[in-house]
Amino acid sequence: MDHAADAHRTDLMTITRYVLNEQSRHPESRGDFSILLSHIVLGCKFVCSAVNKAGLAKLIGLAGETNIQGEEQKKLDVLSNEVFVKALVSSGRTCILVSEEDEEATFVDPTLRGRYCVVFDPLDGSSNIDCGVSIGTIFGIYMAQDKDKASLDDVLQPGKNMLAAGYCMYGSSCAFVLSTGNGVNGFTLDPSLGEFILTHPDIKIPKKGKIYSVNEGNAKNWDGPTEKYVEKCKFPKDGSPSKSLRYVGSMVADVHRTLLYGGIFLYPADKKSPNGKLRVLYEVFPMSFLMEQAGGQAFTGKERALDLVPSKIHERSPIFLGSYDDVEEIKALYADEIKA
Numbered sequence: 001m002d003h004a005a006d007a008h009r010t011d012l013m014t015i016t017r018y019v020l021n022e023q024s025r026h027p028e029s030r031g032d033f034s035i036l037l038s039h040i041v042l043g044c045k046f047v048c049s050a051v052n053k054a055g056l057a058k059l060i061g062l063a064g065e066t067n068i069q070g071e072e073q074k075k076l077d078v079l080s081n082e083v084f085v086k087a088l089v090s091s092g093r094t095c096i097l098v099s100e101e102d103e104e105a106t107f108v109d110p111t112l113r114g115r116y117c118v119v120f121d122p123l124d125g126s127s128n129i130d131c132g133v134s135i136g137t138i139f140g141i142y143m144a145q146d147k148d149k150a151s152l153d154d155v156l157q158p159g160k161n162m163l164a165a166g167y168c169m170y171g172s173s174c175a176f177v178l179s180t181g182n183g184v185n186g187f188t189l190d191p192s193l194g195e196f197i198l199t200h201p202d203i204k205i206p207k208k209g210k211i212y213s214v215n216e217g218n219a220k221n222w223d224g225p226t227e228k229y230v231e232k233c234k235f236p237k238d239g240s241p242s243k244s245l246r247y248v249g250s251m252v253a254d255v256h257r258t259l260l261y262g263g264i265f266l267y268p269a270d271k272k273s274p275n276g277k278l279r280v281l282y283e284v285f286p287m288s289f290l291m292e293q294a295g296g297q298a299f300t301g302k303e304r305a306l307d308l309v310p311s312k313i314h315e316r317s318p319i320f321l322g323s324y325d326d327v328e329e330i331k332a333l334y335a336d337e338i339k340a
């Protein structure tokens with residue numbers, strides 16, 4: 001890239017400038033939220049750099065521990081968790097952290113506390129680390145009632161109460177996608193500048209898509225509506241073309257594609273996992289928040305995903321999210337089942 005030419009570009013919107021612009025829309029703001037976001041962005045840059053050199057720096061493979069989910073932790077899971085915990089605590093703007101990798105929530109030392117609660121999956125798609133396929137970080141932000149009296153009630157809140165949500169995808173490029181409740185914007189890391197640049201302003205998901213994304217290996221255990229829906233994607237009876245199947249197995253990558261190209265991502269309940277696999281606080285809610293902000297929908301099989309009230313920090317839920325019309329179809333199949 002020609003940096004000299006870059007300096008004269010007037011359209012170069014960095015994430016730093018974007019966040020400051022957002023801040024100026026709230027004249028009462030003291031800049032705490034901007035500082036918190038800058039620490040999340042720093043954590044993402046750090047993890048991106050570690051992911052890029054994982055094979056060279058002996059960062060692939062297992063860490064030798066099992067997390068609360070009963071999953072074997074990879075070295076990069078552990079490293080990413082440490083990076084985000086440090087980045088968030090040192091921001092001085094957080095009071096509670098909930099990470100996929102930590103059994104208990106972290107209550108930040110009172111001397112370092114701020115008003116925000118951050119729920120996060122430090123490294124999503126761990127099974128794809130060792131083969132270099134896209135992985136990511138997912139986060140959601142709530143505000144505590146009172147930082148000094150912060151309790152789990154501050155995070156066991158429906159997703160619609162989140163102030164912001166986003167993810168960073170470590171893929172063929174490093175993409176940071178953010179919503180502060182005012183639409184969705186996508187930034188791409190320019191590795192030579194070390195800055196995220198706004199490349200996907202005001203993302204809107206297509207109303208209907210041509211792709212469905214699901215782990216079909218679980219099909220024998222699906223419930224009726226999911227089975228019918230996937231059958232319809234493959235063999236539509238109304239003369240419309242079949243949908244294509246795409247499934248990476250990293251939620252970040254599957255949702256990123258769904259957001260940009262349209263379609264639907266499903267991780268349904270099945271006979272073996274009646275609550276599905278994905279975790280409500282740091283996978284289902286942030287992605288559902290982004291989908292709604294981009295004009296799509298997110299549904300649990302029972303209700304709007306963002307209305308769900310979690311009762312445990314590592315709770316799971318089935319999830320169907322994506323283009324408005326595609327999610328509408330699966331909602332109709334679940335409604336038919338209730339009537340029958």
Ligand SMILES: O=P(O)(O)OC[C@H]1O[C@](O)(COP(=O)(O)O)[C@@H](O)[C@@H]1O
Pocket residue numbers: 071100121123124125126127215249250251252267277
């Ligand atoms: O291998 P499966 O059962 O299809 O599950 C894939 C899902 O599991 C996850 O990898 C879980 O995330 P983690 O790697 O953070 O545990 C999602 O990213 C993905 O959507």
Ligand SMILES: [Mg+2]
Pocket residue numbers: 121123124125251283
């Ligand atoms: Mg995950």
Ligand SMILES: [Mg+2]
Pocket residue numbers: 077100121122123124125126
């Ligand atoms: Mg993870």
